[in-house]
Amino acid sequence: MPRTSTKAAAPVRRVASDYRLEDQVGFLLRRAYQRASSNLVDRIGSYDLTAPQYATLARLYERGALSQNLLGRLVAMEPANIRDVVLRLKKRRLVATRRDATDKRLILIDLTTAGVALVEQLIPIEIECTATTLAPLKADQKQLLYELLGRLAEG
Amino acid sequence: MPRTSTKAAAPVRRVASDYRLEDQVGFLLRRAYQRASSNLVDRIGSYDLTAPQYATLARLYERGALSQNLLGRLVAMEPANIRDVVLRLKKRRLVATRRDATDKRLILIDLTTAGVALVEQLIPIEIECTATTLAPLKADQKQLLYELLGRLAEG
């Protein structure tokens, strides 16, 4: 087994001052999201669903039919992105689309019967997955994390 | 000005039980990362750099020359992904590559003079950006967030 090539860390030639990449929130958030996302895919990957796709289905389950644009905002996706996600879900018959009768601009998205069934199957798994992701934290820390993240996300 | 199409929220037809998408850490982390990332791009976007590209440069600045693979691990990117990032940075002459003399498998990546200069210009901006992202939090909360995120990322 070859050892991990740490390669004797070439001498740090520059004055790195006090700066460390690990101290940048963005970097930490990205890694934490990677972890959470992979936890989810590990569990629901057999359904061939990604985290954003699941979020989309879950939101439709909560809210019922929504315009594509509003749906996108409710899952934090740009119009161009939610479009692609909806197309994939539609191709798999998990959602259906129809034109809004009064506002011809809108495309209404809704879960199909199969979509509803799938979401109801997935929700317990997702809750379990969240627990796994949060496992390194104590109960009161979890609560705290939610509050802090909420503030960051809202700005 | 047309009102935001909330569309009178079609009646929630399913039993949503206690489930809410907002209660899933992954979703919160994704949104928080979106915020942090856009904060960074707002500030360094004029340099045509993305957050992952910046992270890559910053890591090289901290550590000096690294193999492409190790560099990838140190910025939390898969081999296939760090490859593309390095290619883009190389195209812009911010990094240079060379073969390792003793281990023919390795490609050593290092900052160019231009790369070093750019990083040193960007570091203060990035620190400022982190402060902006964390602005909604009090001092003690920031410290706490780091600890919690660190635990999540490490698993």
Add this chain to the structure above:
DNA sequence: GGCATATCGTTATGATCATAACGATAAACG
């Protein structure tokens, strides 16, 4: 030395992402 195993980098595929520009439709307003 020679074989099994591990690591490195590449390639290919498919899904996110953000951004800008665009036509179509709707609402606001004089």
Add this chain to the structure above:
DNA sequence: CGTTTATCGTTATGATCATAACGATATGCC
């Protein structure tokens, strides 16, 4: 009523991402 402005969805471009499969090289151990 007609003009201006806003919103919706699309298209295009480019950058992340994860995953699997692959050849090349290095290391482990016999």
